[in-house]
Amino acid sequence: MKDLEQDWNAYTPEQHAIWRTLFRRQETILARRACQPFLDGLKALGVEAEGIPDFRRLNEALERATRWRIVAVPGLVPDDVFFEHLANRRFPSTCFIRREDQLDYLQEPDIFHDIFGHMPMLMNPVFADYMEAYGKGGLKALRLHNLEHLARLYWYTVEFGLIATLDGIRIYGSGIVSSKGESIYCLEDPKPNRIAFDLLRVMRTRYRIDDYQESYFVIDRFEQLFDATQPDFTPYYAELARSSDLEPGELLADDRLLQGNAA
Numbered sequence: 001m002k003d004l005e006q007d008w009n010a011y012t013p014e015q016h017a018i019w020r021t022l023f024r025r026q027e028t029i030l031a032r033r034a035c036q037p038f039l040d041g042l043k044a045l046g047v048e049a050e051g052i053p054d055f056r057r058l059n060e061a062l063e064r065a066t067r068w069r070i071v072a073v074p075g076l077v078p079d080d081v082f083f084e085h086l087a088n089r090r091f092p093s094t095c096f097i098r099r100e101d102q103l104d105y106l107q108e109p110d111i112f113h114d115i116f117g118h119m120p121m122l123m124n125p126v127f128a129d130y131m132e133a134y135g136k137g138g139l140k141a142l143r144l145h146n147l148e149h150l151a152r153l154y155w156y157t158v159e160f161g162l163i164a165t166l167d168g169i170r171i172y173g174s175g176i177v178s179s180k181g182e183s184i185y186c187l188e189d190p191k192p193n194r195i196a197f198d199l200l201r202v203m204r205t206r207y208r209i210d211d212y213q214e215s216y217f218v219i220d221r222f223e224q225l226f227d228a229t230q231p232d233f234t235p236y237y238a239e240l241a242r243s244s245d246l247e248p249g250e251l252l253a254d255d256r257l258l259q260g261n262a263a
Helices: 013-030 036-045 055-066 079-087 111-123 125-144 147-159 180-188 199-204 222-228 234-241
Strands: 069-072 090-093 162-165 168-171 193-196 215-219
Touching: 013 111, 013 180, 036 055, 036 111, 055 069, 055 111, 055 125, 079 090, 079 125, 090 111, 111 125, 125 147, 125 222, 125 234, 147 199, 147 215, 147 234, 168 180, 199 234, 215 222
Parallel strands: 069 090, 162 215, 193 215
Antiparallel strands: 162 168
């Protein structure tokens, strides 16, 4: 699949205004809800409220920090293309931005989700290495026909992950930080389960794409993710084949639950 050019000059004033609205809203909401590495990464990248960023400028900062690059793609890409990019420290990003009537919900990722949501964490060396390891694991999972289980790991960490800190639970998942409603819900609503991270538990758990999550998994540190992806997953896939899947809100007797943060 041929990569695209972002064509930054083609964005309209209205599109830049949508970015400003989304950025300023999330900047306020996330000040006390996102983890510090996300906030530090956002600042170090120079992603700002003024308008849609130019990938060329972002790539200069990413390459200096963690040797990652953004590549422009037309939308969702095939699994093999996606994993190949990650395995080579390239993040595929869409270039379009949602319409004004889609500020609060969009089915497929747009540039705000991909850049504001994903790029700050790729400035963190440990998380950046985890993403590369995940990409390599994805290529292997494709060969072993075990993509469904591995996709759940991405969903519950990269997209909807939480981390325990001395200041309470904080957000690092891109699907949360780019969502006004879920940024508040995941930490402060009493409904969802907040479960201490366990690799096989995560990979057994189904997820929903049409609503807020019923369960979130909470890591203690980013090294926990990188360490979890180091072993050969082949024995894990064999064990998962013998286990039943879990529904998104289902709890197990040995789950360690964590309390959400007070509003």
